[in-house]
Amino acid sequence: MLGIMTGVAVLVVLVFAVLYVILDKGEPDAGDSGKRRIHVSGVYSILRKSPRAELAALRPKEDEIKKYLAEASEDASGAPLQSSDRAALLRHWKAQTEMNLRGIEAGDKSGIAFYYYDYPKECPVCGPFIAKGNFVTREEIYNNPQIIPPFHLGCACVLAAHLGSEKTMKETALAGMVPFFDGEAPPPLPEWTAVISLSAICGGKN
Numbered sequence: 001m002l003g004i005m006t007g008v009a010v011l012v013v014l015v016f017a018v019l020y021v022i023l024d025k026g027e028p029d030a031g032d033s034g035k036r037r038i039h040v041s042g043v044y045s046i047l048r049k050s051p052r053a054e055l056a057a058l059r060p061k062e063d064e065i066k067k068y069l070a071e072a073s074e075d076a077s078g079a080p081l082q083s084s085d086r087a088a089l090l091r092h093w094k095a096q097t098e099m100n101l102r103g104i105e106a107g108d109k110s111g112i113a114f115y116y117y118d119y120p121k122e123c124p125v126c127g128p129f130i131a132k133g134n135f136v137t138r139e140e141i142y143n144n145p146q147i148i149p150p151f152h153l154g155c156a157c158v159l160a161a162h163l164g165s166e167k168t169m170k171e172t173a174l175a176g177m178v179p180f181f182d183g184e185a186p187p188p189l190p191e192w193t194a195v196i197s198l199s200a201i202c203g204g205k206n
């Protein structure tokens with residue numbers, strides 16, 4: 001008798017569990033509950049959503065940048081900013097943002113899981129924050145779109161796709177590439193207002 005009652009109780013629990021799952025899946029997805037959706041559905045492909053809109057929401061608007069630059073008289077190294085520098089810095093910021101986003105969007109099409117920070121040109125502001133070769137996972141980018149460069153005006157830091165597997169990334173890690181994250185939260189990043197004049201680092205317009 002006890003066995004039957006236990007069996008019935010287990011059955012009831014199972015029915016409720018199935019109902020719960022069905023009802024839960026029937027709910028429309030809330031726009032800001034990406035992490036929850038991953039958790040519930042276990043669908044990894046949700047990570048492959050472009051971080052474009054989330055990044056834009058975190059970054060200063062063009063008007064805000066223009067206003068800031070109009071009032072800035074010199075860059076972080078004390079070099080005076082010309083009006084041509086200001087225009088170049090805004091163009092560079094937009095171009096670098098677009099390039100990094102497109103790199104991630106292209107990486108999603110080919111299933112890139114790892115990205116690493118690279119410096120095609122030296123970035124004196126980012127240097128103390130991010131080492132060349134520090135790598136992040138696509139999931140970390142999904143959860144923290146603020147880790148996508150550029151980090152500040154005149155930033156030369158870029159995210160590059162790692163074309164190998166997790167295994168090759170770990171092997172590469174032994175050769176000097178290390179994870180950027182040390183836990184769940186991202187390490188500190190430079191302030192966007194840390195201006196580096198492009199003419200100062202490139203010797204000309206960029």
Ligand SMILES: [Zn+2]
Pocket residue numbers: 123124125126127151152154155156157
């Ligand atoms: Zn930088």
